[in-house]
Structures are given as C-alpha cells and as structure tokens.
Amino acid sequence: MIKNTRQIVSAVLICASVLSAASCVWDKEEASNSDVITLTWYVPGNKQNDMAQVMEEANKIVEPAIGAVIDLKMIDTFSFQEKINMMMSASEQFDLVFTGAGNSYSECVQKGGLLDISGMIDEYAPKLREVVTDYAFDEVTIDGKIYGIPNMQMLAGERAFFVQKKYAREYGLDVTSIEKPEDLEPFLAWVHEKYPDLYPYNPGQGLGMWDRMNYIELESTIGYSYSDLIDGDDKIKAVWLRETEEDQQAVETLREWYLKGYIRPDVLSVSDDTLDLKAGKYVITTGLWKPGFEAETYNSTGREYIAVKYIYNYRKANNIPDITFGGGAKNTMISVSRTCKDPEKALKFIELVNTNAQLYNLLAFGIEGKHYTVNDDNKIVLNADSGYYHNASWKFGCTYNAKIMEGQEDDVWIETKKLNDSAAASPMGGFTFDPGSVVNEILAISMINTQYKVMACGAEDKEVYWDEYVSKMKAAGIEKVCAEYEKQMNEFLASKK
Secondary structure (H helix, E strand, O other): OHHHHHHHHHHHHHHHHHHHHHHHHHHHHHHHHOOOEEEEEEEEOOOOOOHHHHHHHHHHHHHHHHOEEEEEEEEOHHHHHHHHHHHHHOOOOOOEEEEEOOEOHHHHHHOOOEOOOOOOHHHHOOOHHHHOOHHHHHHHEEOOEEOEEEOOOOOOOOEEEEEEHHHHHHHOOOHHHOOOHHHHHHHHHHHHHHOOOOEEEOOOOOOHHHHOOOEEEOOOOEEEEHHHHOOOOOOOOEEEHHHOHHHHHHHHHHHHHHHOOOOOOOHHHOOOOHHHHHOOOEEEEEEEOOOOHHHHHHHHHOOOEEEEOHHHHHHHHOOOOOOOEEOOHHHEEEEEEOOOOOHHHHHHHHHHHHHOHHHHHHHHHOOEOOOEEEOOOOOEEEOOOOOOOOOOHHHOOOHHHOOOEOOOOOOHHHHHHHHHHHOEEOOOOOOOOOOHHHHHHHHHHHHHHHHOHHHHOOOOOHHHHHHHHHHHHHHHOHHHHHHHHHHHHHHHHHHHO
C-alpha cells in the first residue's frame, strides 16, 4: 500500500511538473502572440464559406514573414465603394483596401482616406520596384505622392465584344471584319430571329463602346481625343463626350437595337444579371480584352466566348497608328488606409503578396484539392461549388504569379507582360484632376447622368429626353467642368516638360 501511495504521489508530482512546464510554454506563446497584430484587408466580392480555412493557411506564410496576420474581408461588389466611403468618412479603423474599378483610387485620395506611402516603399517594400513598372508608378502618383500599389495585370487592354463561340461559329462571324459596333447588326438580327429566347446584345458598357474608338474617357462624361496623345503638339482638348459624333451615333444605334429586340425589354429594371450571364442568355457581352480572357470568362459563365477586337480593326482600316497606352494601373490596386494600425507591416504584406507566388495563389484560388484541382497539363481547374471561388486573381496582387487555368495558353502571363511592356507610357500618366473649384458642378452632373442612364441602353426615344438632358447638364455646369479639365491637363503637360 505504501508502495502504491508513493507511486501515486510520484505520478502526481510528475503531472504537476509537466503542467507547470506546459503553462510556462503557453505563457511564452501567449506573450509572443500578443505582439502579432491583425491587418484587416477589404476586397470587393462575395463572402466565401471557407475563408477561415484559407486564411489559416495563408497566415502560415504571412506571420513568419512580417510578424502579422491578415484578415481578408469581402464586401459585395455593388456596394463596395459606398461601404468603404462610409468607413473612411467615419475614420473607422482598417488597414488595407482594394482601390480602382468600383472604388475610385483618385476619389479615395481626395477624401483623405488613404495613406501616403511614397516615402516608405524603398525602405519597407523594395522588391515592389522589381514587380511594378515605372510607368505604372507614374500613373498612380498624385501630386508627387503614391497612395497604393498597382496589381500588375493587363494595363494596356482595349474594349472588345465577347461573342458566344457556338453562335459565332454557326453564323460564320468574321471577327476581323467588325470595325465598329454597327457592323454587328446582321449577326444580331440573325440571333434574334433564330433564337428568340436569347438576348442578342448586353449594353453593359453603354456608350463607351462607341466613344472609346476615338476618345479616352475621364470622369463626368468628359474625355479627350486619342489623337491628342499622338499628334506631338503636347496639347489636350477636353470634350463633353455626349456631344461627340460617336456618342450621338451610339444613342441612335442602341435605340434601334432596343426596338428591334436585340436588347432585353426590361433592361432598365435589371441591376444584377449574373444569373442570366451564367445561363448563357446574352450572346454578346462587352468588356476589356486581355490574354487568357477565354478561360476567365468560361469559369465565370460556363460558356465559351471569342473576342472581337473592333478598335484594332478600326484603326487598321483607317490607317490610324495602333499605339496602345498603358493606362490601367489605377484600375486594380492595394492601398493602405489612413487609419492603418501599422503601415510598415501593411506595406511589407503588399510586397509579400506580390512576390510570394504560394501566398498569392492561396488567396486567389484557395487550397489545392479542395477549391481546385490540377489536370494532366499542370493547369488548375476551379471548383465553382467549393467554399472558395473568386475567379478574379487580379484583385489580390501581381497576376504574373497566378497559376495557369485550364483553357489558358501556357504563355498567358508572358504575353500579358509583353503587352504591358510594349505599351507606350501615356503623356497623361500621373494626371489627377483637382475638383476643388467645380466640386458642386461635378456632384450635380453625376446626379443628372444617373437619372438619364436610359440613353446607354436605348430604352426610350432620344427625342423624348435628349434636349432636356442637354439643358440640365449645361445648367449644372458641364461646360465649366470641361474647361477646368482642359486647363489642368494642359498645365500638367507643361509641367512635365
């Protein structure tokens, strides 16, 4: 009995010793972990069920590298800018944010919501200079300061029509013969007659498919001629795009297409047509062409598309120099919030996600075997039914690091980089409009343009609203804003000399 008692006491002492040691280890780990901050990063998109699992794997890379962890939060794309604007206005604390398309980089800067990181890049994220081209940095520089890091994706793309391949083949559509939107008319008529349950044309890009042929669009429906960048006189003339011949033609053509049934009759009431896209209801959609678009579009819609690069055809047919300007750096960026708790670590993370392919692909595509598989050609096949599905790698960093998807060419990122590197640096790269003297006019103009979105889809006769629209825009100060744009752009060009 004494022997058993001694054994019990000995066991208890050993257990106590072990628990004490474990407690010390736990205390040390807790103390260490208390120094690891969490950086909150907001990105547009749908919330993902498996986000926690992906973050756990990602932070196994992030924490040892920068002494912090990342909390990636998704906000619905359609409400992203509104939500971020509210957070910035309230000085709400967060660390990183997507800026660009759907959350204007320039507007975020003007609102004072972003941190100037231009003096920190070389010290805390020097490798970014090897990833991001000089002209991309130049484009996002505002008054000598940088407030975000461009995601190197397709920066020199052109708008194009995307046509479902099976209908294009059945019809025998010659994509090289389309030089302007009106050239699609015979094909649209054929689709409407043979497939009456489909929508031949999706007017999502509105009048931009016309004015982009000759103009570069700014904001507030103001732009300038493409020829102003190549004529060598270093002068820019600002124009109100709605008064151009191209936009006049667009309004009339869209109205004709609507009346002929090429545009869905309920177009004005549809705010989200994602399900219709996936169902293949649209035969032609519009967007920005880039290498590998076929695979991305297929993964988004389950449909095969071909691109009609009509602007290239137009310039070739009219002997216009086919110079592509790299002007897309502001479209997809990662910025540091003004309220960031640790800007140095935030910038280190931006460098890491742009240079560490394993981390980047985790965030972009999820976990191999769960959210995607790898086929015999060593290309990834996304699982749309998994708990982590973005199909938008451009949101998370440099796309040159992305795994190649099924359907993409082996050299997709080599070709993308080649196109970016061959693009001409726009003389207007780095220009940012200061709205201070016309801020009230811009607000009024924006509200009017929202009210008259009907012109971009043809759902009403031009004669009913056009004169009224023009009158309201002029009363709101569109000519004053246009003149201010022209003044500032030419002052910018003069300063670069």
